[in-house]
């Protein structure tokens with residue numbers, strides 16, 4: 001029987017069919033996303049939900065934070081990509097999407113909102129709502145979702161669950177939650193110990209109270225099971241055997257293995273295709289099934305040309321779903337072919353064609369990333385939601401064997417009503433009172449405006465600033481040094497404001513190799529008095545490479561390859577006594593934070609090197625003079 005016969009079709013004036021939904025609510029499924037500020041315990045909660053729904057065999061060893069499955073997630077202890085899993089509870093299937101909490105990956109949270117009917121909003125029982133709590137809750141409320149608030153980490157010594165619950169309620173009201181949304185259920189939990197309860201005074205030794213709340217509070221999906229199939233591609237993953245896999249919630253109808261479909265791209269272009277296999281989620285696995293039905297979160301194989309935001313629709317009745325919209329990127333870097341004298345030796349993918357292909361490929365599954373060509377054939381502008389967003393991409397590509405060089409991150413200005421505007425962030429800082437003055441001064445230099453300051457009982461102070469994103473680039477290291485690693489800083493993109501004036505934050509110039517060769521102990525010894533070195537003896541350097549940070553605010557050329565004259569007998573043997581300080585080992589994040597506008601970071605699978613854009617000393621000097629002249633003239 002054709003699906004079309006069971007359908008009611010109304011023709012509008014343009015003669016195009018409109019499908020009239022005969023919807024029903026499915027009670028056997030719940031689709032939820034877990035959202036929160038970074039580190040509030042989302043992925044740990046997923047572990048506990050998986051364990052308690054007996055997804056694993058009794059003797060099976062399961063890694064901690066099992067959903068953080070890629071190398072960078074494990075190394076950094078953060079979630080970068082949102083991921084799907086599903087568990088069964090008392091006969092109901094619960095599809096769960098774990099999302100990242102770091103502000104730079106907010107785009108991941110935005111896009112999964114259309115895959116679910118409700119969210120678990122986790123809030124740390126000590127910290128309370130933080131900047132990203134606000135961002136993710138706003139996205140969930142805008143999508144019309146109901147939330148269950150999970151006050152997590154109630155086991156922490158200074159937990160103040162009731163206070164945190166009240167603060168969270170205020171946040172709902174502040175964000176304009178509807179009456180229904182504001183009547184949320186609250187569960188108090190410790191994800192790490194797998195316990196929960198409806199009151200902090202009555203905690204059960206399982207997550208059953210949370211599971212029950214999910215079933216009772218989050219509505220099942222409302223769907224038309226018999227309509228023509230309609231599916232919005234919400235994320236894509238790559239499978240070595242099956243190629244690109246599309247993930248999303250099936251909105252309408254059902255899809256079978258080997259079913260012909262129409263793919264509708266953003267611009268409405270329709271391409272016929274075929275779904276070769278269909279899958280549902282079950283614990284950490286994807287199970288291949290014969291047919292998937294509307295309301296379930298499913299995976300489809302076979303339509304490898306589809307991208308995020310495309311609709312997979314019925315072959316005879318193709319109807320497009322609204323594509324996914326996420327907020328604009330705020331930070332941009334240039335990725336270019338590595339043209340340094342040491343370039344091309346350590347990477348397997350070094351050409352501009354490869355680089356371009358890889359960057360554009362990334363935009364297919366990262367909706368918050370933008371890539372554009374530039375005037376130069378070997379350089380591409382890559383825009384993202386923050387320094388970390390772009391750094392993770394750089395690190396991923398490096399590990400894949402790519403070699404390239406990147407410029408200093410810069411903010412993306414916009415034009416509003418004929419005026420140039422820049423991105424502004426709300427920054428919340430927590431430090432002990434002794435650093436309060438230092439922090440206020442640092443923020444002042446960056447054109448930050450203080451909005452709020454509160455003293456906490458434990459001797460710390462919580463300060464809120466509005467700061468141009470421009471002032472925050474490269475700020476992390478300075479902040480950590482200034483607060484001796486104790487300070488906590490979180491930021492949230494707020495919007496655009498007219499330019500806040502010049503910000504000059506780089507206090508030090510670079511030590512630059514004046515000659516190419518191999519760094520010698522003797523040469524480095526001479527240089528280390530001028531600042532802090534980044535390299536050690538035996539390392540190959542080239543003219544224009546940055547070998548350290550100058551103590552002063554301008555650049556200085558040093559000859560780190562210099563050898564002692566062997567004829568100078570008086571000092572022979574004294575070389576052993578030359579004590580070299582341990583060089584500062586820059587991580588990729590540090591290197592990107594360090595460089596200024598006229599510098600680059602060279603990235604290869606084996607190393608990072610810092611360099612001036614213009615390598616030859618005399619050429620660099622001429623360029624500097626030209627710039628100074630034009631500044632004076634201006």
Ligand SMILES: Nc1nc2c(ncn2[C@@H]2O[C@H](COP(=O)(O)OP(=O)(O)OP(=O)(O)O)[C@@H](O)[C@H]2O)c(=O)[nH]1
Nearest residue numbers: 038039040041042043044078079101153190191192
């Ligand atoms: N004390 C305590 N620690 C917890 C609890 N839940 C999680 N943690 C710890 O909090 C840290 C962060 O946990 P994650 O589960 O990675 O947090 P997340 O929200 O997934 O973090 P992102 O995905 O990076 O935003 C880890 O060190 C956990 O062990 C809890 O209930 N109590």
Ligand SMILES: [Mg+2]
Nearest residue numbers: 042043078079
């Ligand atoms: Mg996580």
